[in-house]
Amino acid sequence: xxxxxxxxxxxxxxxxxxxxxxxxxxxxxxxxxxxxxxxxxxxxxxxxxxxxxxxxxxxxxxxxxxxxxxxxxxxxxxxxxxxxxxxxxxxxxxxxxxxxxxxxxxxxxxxxxxxxxxxxxxxxxxxxxxxxxxxxxxxxxxxxxxxxxxxxxxxxxxxxxxxxxxxxxxxxxxxxxxxxxxxxxxxxxxxxxxxxxxxxxxxxxxxxxxxxxxxxxxxxxxxxxxxxxxxxxxxxxxxxxxxxxxxxxxxxxxxxxxxxxxxxxxxxxxx
Amino acid sequence: xxxxxxxxxxxxxxxxxxxxxxxxxxxxxxxxxxxxxxxxxxxxxxxxxxxxxxxxxxxxxxxxxxxxxxxxxxxxxxxxxxxxxxxxxxxxxxxxxxxxxxxxxxxxxxxxxxxxxxxxxxxxxxxxxxxxxxxxxxxxxxxxxxxxxxxxxxxxxxxxxxxxxxxx
Numbered sequence: 001x002x003x004x005x006x007x008x009x010x011x012x013x014x015x016x017x018x019x020x021x022x023x024x025x026x027x028x029x030x031x032x033x034x035x036x037x038x039x040x041x042x043x044x045x046x047x048x049x050x051x052x053x054x055x056x057x058x059x060x061x062x063x064x065x066x067x068x069x070x071x072x073x074x075x076x077x078x079x080x081x082x083x084x085x086x087x088x089x090x091x092x093x094x095x096x097x098x099x100x101x102x103x104x105x106x107x108x109x110x111x112x113x114x115x116x117x118x119x120x121x122x123x124x125x126x127x128x129x130x131x132x133x134x135x136x137x138x139x140x141x142x143x144x145x146x147x148x149x150x151x152x153x154x155x156x157x158x159x160x161x162x163x164x165x166x167x168x169x170x171x172x173x174x175x176x177x178x179x180x181x182x183x184x185x186x187x188x189x190x191x192x193x194x195x196x197x198x199x200x201x202x203x204x205x206x207x208x209x210x211x212x213x214x215x216x217x218x219x220x221x222x223x224x225x226x227x228x229x230x231x232x233x234x235x236x237x238x239x240x241x242x243x244x245x246x247x248x249x250x251x252x253x254x255x256x257x258x259x260x261x262x263x264x265x266x267x268x269x270x271x
Numbered sequence: 272x273x274x275x276x277x278x279x280x281x282x283x284x285x286x287x288x289x290x291x292x293x294x295x296x297x298x299x300x301x302x303x304x305x306x307x308x309x310x311x312x313x314x315x316x317x318x319x320x321x322x323x324x325x326x327x328x329x330x331x332x333x334x335x336x337x338x339x340x341x342x343x344x345x346x347x348x349x350x351x352x353x354x355x356x357x358x359x360x361x362x363x364x365x366x367x368x369x370x371x372x373x374x375x376x377x378x379x380x381x382x383x384x385x386x387x388x389x390x391x392x393x394x395x396x397x398x399x400x401x402x403x404x405x406x407x408x409x410x411x412x413x414x415x416x417x418x419x420x421x422x423x424x425x426x427x428x429x430x431x432x433x434x435x436x437x438x439x
Contacts (some may be wrong), residue, residue, distance in 0.1 A: 004405030013321045020329040028401050031342025047338050115302040117403050120340035161327040
């Protein structure tokens with residue numbers, strides 16, 4: 001016993017080093033597996049608060065480009081409204097607003113990141129605004145990511161620029177689907193893999209969400225096909241997709257809640 | 272003694288804030304960011320309590336990880352260079368270090384540059400291997416290490432020159 005204690009005292013620096021190094025490796029491995037980073041994330045009052053107060057100042061710097069994006073979005077919605085065939089009737093009630101399948105929240109990005117292999121964003125809405133894990137996040141131009149952790153006032157978002165991210169996507173004009181991943185190279189190109197060889201892929205085709213995962217509704221834009229090739233086994237296409245979103249300039253986002261997600265997951269789990 | 276503690280606490284806070292609010296948004300050429308916060312570990316007094324020093328480095332790395340949502344990669348890299356620092360010090364400064372009365376203001380510039388370079392490169396290799404976490408992408412790891420190290424070393428040397436007090 002004496003000898004063991006002596007050994008510990010003699011090598012206490014080395015043992016402390018080993019312990020701390022081991023703890024950090026455990027955190028690292030956790031962060032590399034999807035939806036496991038429970039302890040170390042920026043959705044807490046300290047880091048969230050600091051990012052929020054800094055963002056309050058720095059948002060003025062991008063005011064012009066953000067206004068531009070919002071006015072383009074307005075423009076698009078106006079043209080939809082004026083060209084729609086429904087004439088507005090005073091007895092018509094918009095049923096979407098109170099019992100639609102999807103509920104939309106707005107939020108602001110307070111920490112953006114696109115230069116590392118596993119990018120995680122921070123937004124200024126949390127459980128207080130009934131934001132929970134697995135809600136989808138989009139911008140006016142396309143898909144952004146999926147909510148990971150939420151604290152009271154802040155949530156982290158797994159960006160599509162994250163090597164563990166995996167979103168179901170399909171070609172717009174046919175229903176051939178695959179999964180959208182990122183290889184970590186360029187912040188405006190993602191990869192669509194596992195698309196069947198018989199799918200008629202062409203350069204310039206639009207890629208949209210498939211609606212199979214019940215996180216995103218169908219037909220949210222993602223990007224266009226840049227180039228494609230068959231994988232090593234020559235069964236599936238690997239497609240490079242150029243994103244519609246400029247991931248380096250993000251501010252206003254929409255969060256999508258699927259009200260039936262519990263029912264769907266229960267049904268899937270019961271089988 | 273008191274002034275050393277307060278100096279290092281202030282340095283800790285300032286470097287963390289500089290790192291997460293400024294240095295991680297530079298994205299030079301798309302992905303090159305300097306990691307200037309390791310100046311805290313580089314400039315920590317040589318005469319110290321080693322356990323405390325390793326614990327402080329772990330805390331520094333963990334706070335950076337908390338801000339950047341990066342798991343434990345910064346903590347691991349910081350703990351590693353904090354533990355191996357005596358070896359690197361001995362290699363870079365030789366006799367001066369062994370006399371145990373070394374001050375960073377008084378040693379010559381060449382040795383200091385060697386010391387900063389070795390510390391930075393070791394830190395970055397561990398950081399980026401853990402970040403990318405895949406042997407098949409070793410080229411990407413080395414590329415990121417090289418560019419970020421150059422950037423970090425230049426910034427660290429500049430900061431040391433700017434903030435060094437005139438030695439009497």
